[in-house]
Amino acid sequence: MTLKVAVIGCGSIARHRHLVEYDAHPAVEIAAVCDIVESRAKEMAEKYNAKAYTSYEELLANEKIDAVSVCLPNALHAPVTIAALNAGCHVLCEKPMATSSEEAEQMIEVAKKNNKKLMIAHNQRFVPSHVKARQLIENGEVGKIYSFRTAFGHGGPESWSADGKESWFFKKDLAFIGAMGDLGVHKVDLLRYLLGEEFVEVASFVETSAKENSDVDDNAVFILKTENGIIGTLAASWAYTAGEDNSTIIYGEKAILRLEDDPNYSLVVQYKNGEVVRYELGKIQSNEEGGQKNSHVIEHFVHSIETDTVPLISGEEGKKSLEVIIAAIESNESKKITKVSQV
Structure with a gap:
């Protein structure tokens, strides 16, 4: 089974880690990318043969995505992770996972409610x-x-x-x-x-x-x-x-x-x-x-989805x-x- 993934945020961590490692994984298809800077989203979409978005809400509404990487500024980790979990996606979120204990707890609860994996990218x-x-x-x-x-x-x-x-x-x-x-x-x-x-x-x-x-x-x-x-x-x-x-x-x-x-x-x-x-x-x-070059984070995240096991982080x-x-x-x-x- 091919896992359809989306990467939200096309800055350095997405370019050097997430996109590269997803692209190298035989069980993954990069279906969509998103960045508020349109040129960045288009550049990565072209490189990985994916669809480009500037709005993560549109991406989640329009695409049938299995898993999402959240590679955004720290203050956006919780709201975007929660939106992706509620859209039925497994989520790999960059660190720190949130800006407060309350946000982190909410992310955990939403993952449980939707029966989806939530992993934090502590490589x-x-x-x-x-x-x-x-x-x-x-x-x-x-x-x-x-x-x-x-x-x-x-x-x-x-x-x-x-x-x-x-x-x-x-x-x-x-x-x-x-x-x-x-x-x-x-x-x-x-x-x-x-x-x-x-x-x-x-x-x-x-x-x-x-x-x-x-x-x-x-x-x-x-x-x-x-x-x-x-x-x-x-x-x-x-x-x-x-x-x-x-x-x-x-x-x-x-x-x-x-x-x-x-x-x-x-x-x-x-x-x-x-x-x-x-x-x-x-x-x-x-x-x-x-x-x-390989952080093994993506590998582990995909494995946890495929085997329905709790991710290490x-x-x-x-x-x-x-x-x-x-x-x-x-x-x-x-x-x-x-x-x-x-x-």
Whole structure:
């Protein structure tokens, strides 16, 4: 059976990830694309032999679509996802899934009501070094985990966003949050996946210091604590001007795991007994030259539809990661340690 999909939003993430990966999938037909910039929609429609729309409402009303990718500014994730679910489509939504807990909950409820899949595009879970690290942790190779530090930073979205310096990423009414939503929420989701635990408390410092004409954060640092007392730091930044950092280090009883921290080895395991194991598992997906091209997100989304299984990053999972970011915003505003709202 061929899955008829539509991609709503034809900016950079759609062009470099969603459309490319749908096009490469043997079970998928890209039936329609949509963007408020007509030239963008037409360009992608021509490239993928699809129908072009400038209104997602028209697209959903006119086309018989099985699944939709929502690749829009963050503030539009919830309303467009809900509209697509109500139109009978499965939805893959970009991150962060929503701008509030209430919106996220509504998306989850509408997916349930319509018996449709809702997946959030947290691609870090599919990176080979991250998958391997989770296996090592689950197998007891690392022992009890004490701490971690993780970072996700680059020079900012102006270098790759379709609108450059005029991008929606820098506008609070469209973006809701900046580097925290673009990069930080990815690392929250990854840590939850690796550690197999939920975060219960967060303290944060959030700044807008690197970008002019922007009213969203471009540097954020969190201190996080899990339910079993694992503590660590997370940094999200649009100010890493000389190159990208997407590293994570896990400090355990028996070993230290260094993920995407070495230029040649995607995972380095330093055991307490002095042994060091280096894994070459392929480069992490990135916007930089030589980055992994297949995120496996589309593959997993399509598989979950075909097999009628719950996607690895369901709406519920997306909401749990979003809740940590919301708690971090509250912590920065109150200057107090904030409890993470649990589902």
